[in-house]
Amino acid sequence: MLVRYRADLAAVALVLAVFSIQLALFFFSSGITTWIAMLALLPVQVSCGAICHNHHHVNTFRKRPLNRLFECILYLQTGTSPLSWTLHHNIGHHKLYLDPAKDPSPWQLPDGSLMPRWRYVLVNTLMIYPEIHRIGQQHPRLYRRFLRLLVIANIPLVALLAYDPRNALILFVLPMVAMLFMLLDNTYGQHADTGFEDHFHASRNVELKRYNLPSWNLGYHTAHHMLPGLHWSKLPALHDQIRHRIPEHLIADHIFLQWEPGRQQQEASS
Numbered sequence: 001m002l003v004r005y006r007a008d009l010a011a012v013a014l015v016l017a018v019f020s021i022q023l024a025l026f027f028f029s030s031g032i033t034t035w036i037a038m039l040a041l042l043p044v045q046v047s048c049g050a051i052c053h054n055h056h057h058v059n060t061f062r063k064r065p066l067n068r069l070f071e072c073i074l075y076l077q078t079g080t081s082p083l084s085w086t087l088h089h090n091i092g093h094h095k096l097y098l099d100p101a102k103d104p105s106p107w108q109l110p111d112g113s114l115m116p117r118w119r120y121v122l123v124n125t126l127m128i129y130p131e132i133h134r135i136g137q138q139h140p141r142l143y144r145r146f147l148r149l150l151v152i153a154n155i156p157l158v159a160l161l162a163y164d165p166r167n168a169l170i171l172f173v174l175p176m177v178a179m180l181f182m183l184l185d186n187t188y189g190q191h192a193d194t195g196f197e198d199h200f201h202a203s204r205n206v207e208l209k210r211y212n213l214p215s216w217n218l219g220y221h222t223a224h225h226m227l228p229g230l231h232w233s234k235l236p237a238l239h240d241q242i243r244h245r246i247p248e249h250l251i252a253d254h255i256f257l258q259w260e261p262g263r264q265q266q267e268a269s270s
Helices: 008-028 032-057 064-078 084-096 117-126 128-136 140-163 165-191 209-215 221-226 232-245 263-269
Strands: none
Touching: 008 032, 008 064, 008 165, 032 064, 032 084, 032 165, 032 209, 064 140, 064 165, 084 128, 084 140, 117 128, 117 165, 128 140, 140 165, 221 232
């Protein structure tokens, strides 16, 4: 089997289906139909963003070329280029998220107060690729591979823009940018206004199936941070083992990860 885990077959099928729809719309749609189709496809691409996240932690395929090709396709759906999340997220965020001064996606302001959601999403989205450059200086070999693949991944995008600039902008460029903002918005919901003591206090979790099915188990976020190299399909079992150690106020009962600022501290102290 080409994939490492059978559970990833559905994820690969979804990514390839979305890519096929994008290409079909690119070549055969026009006018308002293109805009409507792009907006309708965005929620599905959010799910592809979760697949991209999981893939960077545990590569989907057994062969390296297939993994890089998969990342090139995901780039055209999520704006996350090959190896970019390996640098920014795996090496940066996961190793440093308990240290707000070093986390590449910090949710605190310099004075230690909670950063507003809009500011977090705007600033940290714009800083994704600058942060990748900064982190890459400490990992030059990986960074050089990232740069080569960034050029390769953009060749199809440039070709699409040259062939039909309007449809390429609507179906690829705008969704790629939007997905990066959505990605950071989700990260804010997972971590903002939590704690820094340890893994159990630093992530917000969602146990609802209607969240974990389309997000490929991202709701089990404490478990994910404890063992980031664990395949997404195994996270529910680990979550069950550690749930008693996660504070109840960090188990969300809704899928949008909204909360009242400062509420965690109130609930934790009550």
